[in-house]
Amino acid sequence: MGDSPAGRLQALFEGRRLTPTQRRIAHCMVRRAADAPFLSSVELAELAGVSQPSVTRFAVALGFDGYPALRRHLREVAPPEPAAGEDAGHNEYQQAVLAEIENLRHLAGLLADPAPVERAGRLLAGSRPLLVLGLRAASSQARGFAYFAAKVHPDVRLLDEGGSMLTDRIDAAVRAGATVLLCFALPRHPREVVEALEYARAAGLTVVTVAESAFAPVAAHSDLLIPAAVGTGLAFDTACAPMLLGRVLLEAMADGLPDAQARLEQFDTKAAERGLFVE
Numbered sequence: 001m002g003d004s005p006a007g008r009l010q011a012l013f014e015g016r017r018l019t020p021t022q023r024r025i026a027h028c029m030v031r032r033a034a035d036a037p038f039l040s041s042v043e044l045a046e047l048a049g050v051s052q053p054s055v056t057r058f059a060v061a062l063g064f065d066g067y068p069a070l071r072r073h074l075r076e077v078a079p080p081e082p083a084a085g086e087d088a089g090h091n092e093y094q095q096a097v098l099a100e101i102e103n104l105r106h107l108a109g110l111l112a113d114p115a116p117v118e119r120a121g122r123l124l125a126g127s128r129p130l131l132v133l134g135l136r137a138a139s140s141q142a143r144g145f146a147y148f149a150a151k152v153h154p155d156v157r158l159l160d161e162g163g164s165m166l167t168d169r170i171d172a173a174v175r176a177g178a179t180v181l182l183c184f185a186l187p188r189h190p191r192e193v194v195e196a197l198e199y200a201r202a203a204g205l206t207v208v209t210v211a212e213s214a215f216a217p218v219a220a221h222s223d224l225l226i227p228a229a230v231g232t233g234l235a236f237d238t239a240c241a242p243m244l245l246g247r248v249l250l251e252a253m254a255d256g257l258p259d260a261q262a263r264l265e266q267f268d269t270k271a272a273e274r275g276l277f278v279e
Contacts (some may be wrong), residue, residue: 003104005033006229007106008077010214012062022058022218024048027215032230037074041067096233102228103241111248116226120182120208121252123224127180129155129175131205134184135162135193141184141210141239145246149253151267152260162192167199174203184216184246185211186230188238197221210242210249 010037013026028048029036039047041055044067048055059070090098111117124130128151134142139160146158159166170181181200185193197207198221209222212230219225228245231238254260274275 001070003077005036006030006108009033009036009074010227013215018058018061018215020230021050021054022061022220023215024217025050025055025058027213027217030213030215031097037071039071092233094226096231096238099233100231100240103231104244107228107241107245110227116224117248117252118255120128120224120226120249121254122256123180123206123208124149124249124253125256127178129157129173129176129177130176131157131159131170131181131200132184133159133181133193133200135160135190135198135235137187137188137239138184138193138242141186141242141246142182142245145182145184145250148247148250152254152257152263155172159196162190162196166192166196170196170200170205174205179204179206181207182249183207183209183211183218183222184242185209187212187216187237187244189217194218194221208249210245212242217277 009026009030013030018026026045026047032039032047036044041052045052045055056067059065059067062070064070064073079103098191130149132142132146133150134140134145139167142160143158144158150156155176157169157178159169181197183193183197194217197218201207201221201223207222207224209225210220210228211218211222212227213219214225214227216225216227226245226249228239228241230242231240257263
């Protein structure tokens with residue numbers, strides 16, 4: 001995440017044994033990284049949907065005397081305020097785009113260590129079939145990944161609808177030999193996704209997750225979580241970084257499939273024969 005406010009918060013929380021309530025507070029602070037140093041304990045509690053004493057206990061769990069000490073620390077490490085007029089001329093739409101560019105920079109910094117993505121690629125390549133889960137806001141991310149993955153992976157099964165059939169489809173995939181479920185999880189997080197991941201792990205599946213934060217509610221039910229921030233400047237969140245991370249995982253998965261290139265060439269040949277695309 002680099003030296004951004006969110007990155008500094010991530011570094012502060014990493015390696016801590018936090019309760020589910022404390023992870024919820026941490027997740028809220030990462031999402032509101034720019035505001036976090038200036039929030040009162042009451043404001044943070046309201047934003048995270050927890051009690052004010054929970055915020056105090058959270059600060060103590062991080063090694064501070066209390067929440068005021070945590071807030072002072074955050075203010076000390078906060079970057080300087082932008083010079084007056086620095087953002088002049090940028091309307092709210094441009095600011096949303098610039099925020100997404102910053103999210104992509106954070107992702108680039110994270111990928112400086114390719115080991116997690118390479119590990120995920122090997123896991124995805126080795127699962128027959130491969131389950132890809134994404135509900136509600138994350139359904140388009142899951143669908144896009146599954147569309148391209150099916151061009152190189154022999155058996156991809158998309159789970160983009162909830163309901164009572166979801167666990168049935170997980171069971172069927174496990175019986176067919178599935179070992180891995182890839183989950184795209186974006187806010188707001190449906191309870192059904194958390195329950196599905198818990199069920200999948202109990203069924204023996206390894207869960208690889210793309211989420212906006214290492215402190216998202218799905219983290220406790222993931223074996224490998226790779227974060228990619230979402231933009232929050234518009235009425236609806238934007239997810240350029242999670243989408244790009246999905247394409248990076250596709251690349252890593254293809255590297256683990258020895259016949260991936262042959263499958264792509266075969267598809268191109270058939271597409272040309274059928275006149276599938278307008279050149």
